[in-house]
Amino acid sequence: MRKSARFAASAVAGLLALSSLTACANDAASSTANSGGGGGGGKGEHVKIMVGGLDKVIYMPAMLTQRLGYFSAEGLNVELLSEPAGVQAETALVSGQVQGAVGFYDHTLDLQVKGKNVESVVQFSHAPGEVEVVSSKAAGKIGSSKDFKGKKLGVTGLGSSTDFLTKYLAVKNGVNVNEFSPVAVGAGPTFISALQKGSIDAGMTTDPTVATILDKKAGKILLDMRTPEGSQAALGGPYPSSSLYMQTDWVNGHKDTVQKLANAFVKTLKWMSTHSASEIAAKMPADYSQGNKALYAEAIKSTLPMFTKDGVMPADGPATVEKVLKAFNPNIKNAKVDLSKTFTTEFVEKATG
Numbered sequence: 001m002r003k004s005a006r007f008a009a010s011a012v013a014g015l016l017a018l019s020s021l022t023a024c025a026n027d028a029a030s031s032t033a034n035s036g037g038g039g040g041g042g043k044g045e046h047v048k049i050m051v052g053g054l055d056k057v058i059y060m061p062a063m064l065t066q067r068l069g070y071f072s073a074e075g076l077n078v079e080l081l082s083e084p085a086g087v088q089a090e091t092a093l094v095s096g097q098v099q100g101a102v103g104f105y106d107h108t109l110d111l112q113v114k115g116k117n118v119e120s121v122v123q124f125s126h127a128p129g130e131v132e133v134v135s136s137k138a139a140g141k142i143g144s145s146k147d148f149k150g151k152k153l154g155v156t157g158l159g160s161s162t163d164f165l166t167k168y169l170a171v172k173n174g175v176n177v178n179e180f181s182p183v184a185v186g187a188g189p190t191f192i193s194a195l196q197k198g199s200i201d202a203g204m205t206t207d208p209t210v211a212t213i214l215d216k217k218a219g220k221i222l223l224d225m226r227t228p229e230g231s232q233a234a235l236g237g238p239y240p241s242s243s244l245y246m247q248t249d250w251v252n253g254h255k256d257t258v259q260k261l262a263n264a265f266v267k268t269l270k271w272m273s274t275h276s277a278s279e280i281a282a283k284m285p286a287d288y289s290q291g292n293k294a295l296y297a298e299a300i301k302s303t304l305p306m307f308t309k310d311g312v313m314p315a316d317g318p319a320t321v322e323k324v325l326k327a328f329n330p331n332i333k334n335a336k337v338d339l340s341k342t343f344t345t346e347f348v349e350k351a352t353g
Helices: 013-033 057-067 086-094 106-112 161-172 189-197 209-216 228-235 248-253 255-273 277-283 293-306 317-326 346-352
Strands: 045-051 076-082 100-104 118-123 130-135 152-155 181-184 202-205 219-225 242-247
Touching: 045 057, 045 086, 045 255, 057 076, 057 100, 057 242, 057 255, 057 277, 057 293, 076 255, 086 100, 086 106, 086 242, 100 106, 100 161, 106 118, 106 161, 106 317, 118 248, 118 255, 118 346, 130 161, 130 189, 130 209, 152 161, 152 189, 161 181, 161 202, 161 228, 161 317, 189 202, 189 209, 202 209, 209 219, 209 293, 219 228, 242 248, 242 255, 248 255, 255 346, 277 293
Parallel strands: 045 076, 045 100, 152 181, 152 202
Antiparallel strands: 100 242, 118 242, 130 202, 130 219
């Protein structure tokens, strides 16, 4: 059954200072995103999509779709840009710098109460794909989320989905949000360095950062939410995370373009479900493996269970996300959220039909 979705997004005031960083990241990322593998060759309708970390496995469908040539097959010239955190991708979208964002669905609820209409149009996942990792130095002090009190906990960015999830896990286990210190450390080398230097005691991140941490023996896994089962255990249900979301007005005014994007992404999700992690890794840019192809393939294998096969929002997913946000976010807790306006299945249903 088709569900229409409007979605609200407004840039958080504290993120306005990121605009100059966004511009720099755009310049740096576009050359990477458009290189090789059947990507944007300058032909077709031009669409800009900001990704909350192009090399993160949780957002892999963005680059993989381009590498497989599915965007160009739809007559699109998609320019993929990158920011280190999903909250920055959201900012780029609501400020009009890009037409779409690849980031966590939970931003749609947070932004709806701030007055901007934004919606998820393709749902890549039904689990967060996130892992809470404890540093080797602090392993004896943190055995569960109950031990977050007084600790420095790494997140990609303040106001990001890792920040949201960390706060929920704390509150769920009796730790108030003002009893620990969230620290914005990004992902990849910056996250690992913070873990090793003791700048953070633990933190939430994704693959391939998780695989690298385990390989370096810099930390151990405390909570694993890369599978639907892990999401159920930690959050009480499916948690739709990585998605393509767009401003509703733009979607309504460019339905043909959105349908082409949905066609391309759904084709990629189906392709992922029928190919091995090694085959998927082979399609990605060579530098994503950071010189260790086997470790990168293992990172993909660990994260694959989070992805949907058809881009459709899981039935109970929005309610789980709302429950999580209401637990600690006063803006959400005291507001009525219309979940039906935070996503649409209109385009993926046509793509899968």
